[in-house]
Structures are given as structure tokens and as C-alpha cells.
Amino acid sequence: MDKRELDRIKTELAQSARVIACAKRFGTIGDPTAMRICYLLRNHPELSVGEIAELVGVSISAASRSLKKMREAEFVQARRDKKTVFYRLQNNSCTRIVLSELEAAS
Numbered sequence: 001m002d003k004r005e006l007d008r009i010k011t012e013l014a015q016s017a018r019v020i021a022c023a024k025r026f027g028t029i030g031d032p033t034a035m036r037i038c039y040l041l042r043n044h045p046e047l048s049v050g051e052i053a054e055l056v057g058v059s060i061s062a063a064s065r066s067l068k069k070m071r072e073a074e075f076v077q078a079r080r081d082k083k084t085v086f087y088r089l090q091n092n093s094c095t096r097i098v099l100s101e102l103e104a105a106s
Contacts, residue, residue: 025094028073033058033066038075038089039102046079046088 028034036056041047047055053063067087070076075095076087089095 025073025075028069029075029094029098031066031069033062034070034075035098035102037063037066037070037087038095038098041076041087041089042099042102046086048084048086050084052087 029038033056037052040052040055049060049063049067052067053060056063058066067076067078071078071087073094074090074092075098077090079086079088089099
């Protein structure tokens with residue numbers, strides 16, 4: 001490959017929204033708290049922030065921070081019922097990969 005082709009490919013990779021999105025998603029899910037939340041939501045499809053915090057063994061604020069990052073990375077989606085926010089896993093290819101890995105590790 002010549003230098004122009006290499007430069008073009010480097011620029012393409014650096015600007016690829018898909019590459020950036022995947023890096024963000026997998027960076028987020030690499031966090032142990034986020035992985036515990038995925039594992040929990042795999043078997044309990046919808047839980048409140050308080051329930052997640054209690055079951056994962058972290059403070060509500062720590063759970064909320066993780067859930068916010070996971071929502072931004074499109075791993076979970078939220079539903080509000082009055083003052084309570086419930087979370088569930090999104091059905092997308094990244095989430096399915098993580099769930100597959102969790103299943104294999106079980």
C-alpha cells in the first residue's frame with residue numbers, strides 16, 4: 001500500500017463514528033459495576049436504581065453513574081414511573097455480545 005492509501009485509511013478510522021461508538025460501548029461495559037448490572041439485568045429484566053444498587057452492593061449514586069454511562073452507550077434504557085426510574089437492557093448487537101459472554105462464563 002502506498003502512503004496516500006495508508007493516510008486515507010488512518011483518516012477514515014479516526015473519523016469513523018462506528019469505531020468511536022464501539023470503543024465507548026466496550027470501554028463502558030469493561031467497568032466491573034457495569035458488568036454486574038448487565039449480569040443482574042440479564043435475569044431480572046427491569047429493576048429500579050435502588051434495587052440495582054442494593055443487589056450490586058454499591059451506593060445509589062454509584063449505580064446511577066454507571067447506569068448513566070450505560071444509557072449513553074446504549075446498553076440500557078430507562079423508564080420513569082412517577083419518581084422511580086427503572087432500567088432494562090437494550091436489545092442490540094453489543095448487548096447481545098456481552099450477554100453471550102456472560103452466559104459462556106456462567
